[in-house]
Amino acid sequence: MSTPQQLAVVADFLNTLDLRSYVRHGRRHHGGDALITPGDLTRWLVEHHLINHRSRAHLNDLELGQELREALRVAMRLRAGDGVPGPDLFEVNGALERLPLRVACDSDGTPGLVPEADGVPGALALVAAAAVRAQWSGSWARLKECAAEDCRWVFYDSSRNGGGRWCSMEACGNRDKIRTYRARQAA
Numbered sequence: 001m002s003t004p005q006q007l008a009v010v011a012d013f014l015n016t017l018d019l020r021s022y023v024r025h026g027r028r029h030h031g032g033d034a035l036i037t038p039g040d041l042t043r044w045l046v047e048h049h050l051i052n053h054r055s056r057a058h059l060n061d062l063e064l065g066q067e068l069r070e071a072l073r074v075a076m077r078l079r080a081g082d083g084v085p086g087p088d089l090f091e092v093n094g095a096l097e098r099l100p101l102r103v104a105c106d107s108d109g110t111p112g113l114v115p116e117a118d119g120v121p122g123a124l125a126l127v128a129a130a131a132v133r134a135q136w137s138g139s140w141a142r143l144k145e146c147a148a149e150d151c152r153w154v155f156y157d158s159s160r161n162g163g164g165r166w167c168s169m170e171a172c173g174n175r176d177k178i179r180t181y182r183a184r185q186a187a
């Protein structure tokens, strides 16, 4: 079963590519990519307790991490609409093939994906496995990119009906409301 906490790690991983460019409180947000060097990936994985301090990411790990991140982002965008499953996680197959994962049953017999290696590849495998597990449990559909074009922050939709569209109603939801209002006034 995937918990929101496990999906929060996936969201964090996807948000290492910060695409936000909106203006808020008079200041433009400048995003950026937090995974540019192998050292960036090492730091991120240590911070998220996915590797120990002795492990180091190499260039091929970074490339695999970036590929997984991009594939998961594309997968989310491929959904038909709010929470409607599409061919989404099919996109991740390229990365999955290169990750050390196998199927194993846990103590109550439920099959799951487990990493077959330690270190950085095993840690990336854990992130991918959390997404796949979430697909099995139905919670993957609640991981979304904010609908605001100038935001696209990845968030876990905890709304009751799963129809949330904004990472923050207060920020992105309101900006959209104002835009819609102005468009209506202009028309």
Ligand SMILES: [Zn+2]
Residues within 6 Å of the ligand: 146, 147, 148, 151, 152, 153, 166, 167, 168, 172
């Ligand atoms: Zn947003």
